[in-house]
Every structure is written in C-alpha cells, then in structure tokens.
Amino acid sequence: MAFDAGEVARALERLDEQEGDSVVTSVRVPQGLRRAASVLQEAGLLSSWNDLLVQGARDRLETIVHRAGLDAHYADHPELRPPVAEVALALARMDASELADQPEIVEQAAEELTAVRPDATADDVLTYATALLAHRSAA
Amino acid sequence: MSSTPPATVILDSGAVTALSDVHHPKHRALLPYLEGAAQRRARKPSQRILVPVAVRIEAGWDCTDPAAAVANRVSGARDVPLTGEAADKAARIAAATGVSVVDATVGEAAGAAPKPVVILSSDVEDMGKLAERLSGDIRLVRV
Numbered sequence: 001m002a003f004d005a006g007e008v009a010r011a012l013e014r015l016d017e018q019e020g021d022s023v024v025t026s027v028r029v030p031q032g033l034r035r036a037a038s039v040l041q042e043a044g045l046l047s048s049w050n051d052l053l054v055q056g057a058r059d060r061l062e063t064i065v066h067r068a069g070l071d072a073h074y075a076d077h078p079e080l081r082p083p084v085a086e087v088a089l090a091l092a093r094m095d096a097s098e099l100a101d102q103p104e105i106v107e108q109a110a111e112e113l114t115a116v117r118p119d120a121t122a123d124d125v126l127t128y129a130t131a132l133l134a135h136r137s138a139a
Numbered sequence: 140m141s142s143t144p145p146a147t148v149i150l151d152s153g154a155v156t157a158l159s160d161v162h163h164p165k166h167r168a169l170l171p172y173l174e175g176a177a178q179r180r181a182r183k184p185s186q187r188i189l190v191p192v193a194v195r196i197e198a199g200w201d202c203t204d205p206a207a208a209v210a211n212r213v214s215g216a217r218d219v220p221l222t223g224e225a226a227d228k229a230a231r232i233a234a235a236t237g238v239s240v241v242d243a244t245v246g247e248a249a250g251a252a253p254k255p256v257v258i259l260s261s262d263v264e265d266m267g268k269l270a271e272r273l274s275g276d277i278r279l280v281r282v
Contacts (some may be wrong), residue, residue, distance in 0.1 A: 005212035006202040012217070018276035049176030062217060066177045066188075070170075077161060082171040087178070090171035093280050094257045097266040099196050 005069045012058055025051070029083070085110035087122035088129065097126070098133070100127050147252040148176050148188045150216055153261030154282060155190060155198035159210040165261065169267050169282050173213060174261055180215070185249070189252060190216040191244040219248040236268040245269065249277050 007047035040046040063114045074081040082090075092099040092106060099106055113120045120128075150158070157165035158173075173188070180186050195201075197216070197274075201208050221229070225247050232250075234242035246269035249256045257274035260266045263281045270277045 004208075007206060009202055009211060009217075027205075049148045056184075059187075062187075062215065063177075063180040063184045066173075066180060066213075066215030068178055069215065070174060073209065073213050080161065080167055080170055082174055086171040091144070091175040091179075094145050094148070094175070094278065096140050096174065096255075096278055121178050123178065125242075 002072070003065075003068070005065055008061070011063050012061065083110070083115060084120060084122055084125055088125035091122050092129075093125060095126075099126060099129050102129070102133060105132050108132060143255055144179060144186070145255045145257040146186060147254070147256045149184075149202045149245060149249055149252065149256060149258045150173070150194065151258060151260040151262065151266065152197045152241055154196050154259045155194055155200055155210060155214070157261070157282070158214055159200060161209060164243075165282055170213070172280070172282065173215060177215060182228070184202065187213065187252070188216045189219050189248055190214065191219040191241075191248045192221050193241045193244040197241045208227065219224065219244075220257065225251070232269065232272060234248065236265075236272050238265045238268055242266065243267060246273055249273055250275070 034049070037046060037049050037052055041049065046052055054064060089100070089103055091097075091108045105131045106125065109132055110120075110125045113128045115124055117124070143268050153165075154169060157163040160166060176186065176188055181252060190200075199206055202211055219225075221244060225244070228250065229240070229243040229247040232238070232246045233240055236243070236246070238246070242265050243262075245258060245266070249269070250256055250273045257278045258266055258270075259279050259280055259282055261282055264280050266279045270279055
C-alpha cells in the first residue's frame with residue numbers, strides 16, 4: 001500500500017518538540033505488561049510508562065516505514081534489490097567483522113545456504129560464513 | 140577486532156546525496172547497508188539510523204519536496220536536531236579537527252549516539268579525523 005514516507009517522518013519528528021501536541025488515547029494493555037513496567041519504574045530503570053509506550057511505538061513505526069519504503073523502492077527498481085550476499089558483506093563491514101575481508105567466504109555461504117533456505121537473511125548468511133571460516137582455519 | 144552490530148548508523152552528506160538519486164553512481168552501493176539495517180531493525184527496533192539536520196540542509200533534502208521521495212522512503216533515518224548544546228560540541232569538534240561545519244555535526248551526533256556507531260560516508264579522510272577525536276566505538280564505512 002502506498003504512503004508518503006516523508007509525511008510519516010515529519011509526524012514522528014514532532015515527537016522531539018518539547019511543547020509538541022499530544023492526545024490522550026485509550027489502549028488496552030495486558031496486566032502483566034503494565035505490572036512489569038511498574039516494577040522497572042519503581043527500580044528507577046524506566047522513566048515512565050508513557051515514555052515506554054511512545055518510544056516503543058516510534059521505534060516500531062520507523063521500522064515498518066523503513067521496510068515498506070525499501071520494498072516500494074525495489075518494486076519500482078527491481079534491478080536495485082541487493083542480493084543477500086551483498087547485504088551480508090555490508091553487515092560484516094558495519095560489524096567490523098573479519099568476514100569483511102573475506103568476501104569469497106560470504107559469497108560461498110550465501111550460495112550454499114540459499115540453495116536450501118531461499119529465505120535466509122543476511123545475518124543467517126553471516127552465521128554460516130563464520131562457521132565456514134572457522135572450519136577453514138581449523139583445516 | 141571486535142565484531143558487534145552497530146546500535147546506530149549515521150548518514151553523512153555524501154551518503155544522503157547518493158541515496159536521493161537512483162542514478163547516482165553510489166546509490167546502488169548504499170542499498171545493501173540500508174537493507175541490512177532494515178533486516179536487523181525488524182528484530183531489534185531500537186537500532187537507529189540517524190541524519191543530522193545540517194546534513195539534510197547540505198544535501199538539499201527537504202522531506203516535503205516530492206523530489207525527496209526516494210530518500211524519504213529508503214533511508215529509514217531519524218533527524219538529529221541541532222540544539223544549542225550540540226552546536227557548542229560541534230564547534231569544538233570543528234575547531235579541533237578542521238572538518239567542515241556539517242561534518243562536525245556528524246561527529247557530534249556520533250559522539251552522543253548509542254555505541255557502536257557506524258558512519259556511512261563517502262569521505263573517509265575527513266571522517267577519520269572525527270573518529271580520532273571522539274571516544275567510543277565509532278566505525279567509518281566507506282561507500
């Protein structure tokens with residue numbers, strides 16, 4: 001479903017305004033969740049129940065917007081969808097992993113893993129590549 | 140060498156410029172990083188992608204402009220506002236390193252963000268000066 005990612009982003013940025021508008025809304029919350037939050041608040045580990053809900057909702061909304069935005073981009077430009085091996089290598093670089101310097105192992109891991117698990121994620125590939133690297137080092 | 144997923148990913152001006160235009164030579168190269176970040180955020184939504192507001196200005200990224208639709212939807216980024224306190228820190232970083240004002244705000248954002256931080260950048264040299272100045276696990280990734 002199409003949506004304006006900029007409009008969502010602008011709405012979320014208003015959360016940073018000190019005097020931003022707010023609305024009172026009614027949310028049904030499981031008692032266990034409310035109780036757990038109360039315990040953490042009493043222990044000083046949580047500022048407020050309201051902050052927990054707002055920040056949690058914001059993080060989740062941003063995650064959904066990002067996923068939907070990328071999927072829409074790939075739908076418009078299928079040639080731009082990165083193969084899982086490239087995504088895994090990008091993660092290895094961001095993780096400062098030694099696999100960042102072993103692209104051939106990451107490529108091999110992606111090829112072997114997706115042959116049996118076509119829906120493997122980039123982190124799945126990195127886990128497999130780590131095992132391949134350990135096996136190679138031990139041999 | 141540590142191997143820990145970043146808690147924060149920050150985009151610099153070069154990265155934003157490349158993201159904004161599907162025909163930019165580095166647009167394709169950036170997408171694996173954002174795709175990887177998006178996959179991880181699905182499991183851990185507290186991982187963040189940030190863009191200092193000065194970066195948006197330099198890159199001409201106006202979220203309300205229809206021309207910004209690509210950056211809006213693929214970046215997944217949250218603004219880092221430039222407060223007075225942040226401006227003071229950025230000014231000190233700029234004075235100490237000689238980097239541009241905008242790059243100094245990237246450094247300030249990196250210093251304040253949950254670590255590890257990854258800065259996706261096309262200018263590793265200037266960003267390297269920043270990383271030397273800042274404490275904590277801040278990684279530069281060239282795109």
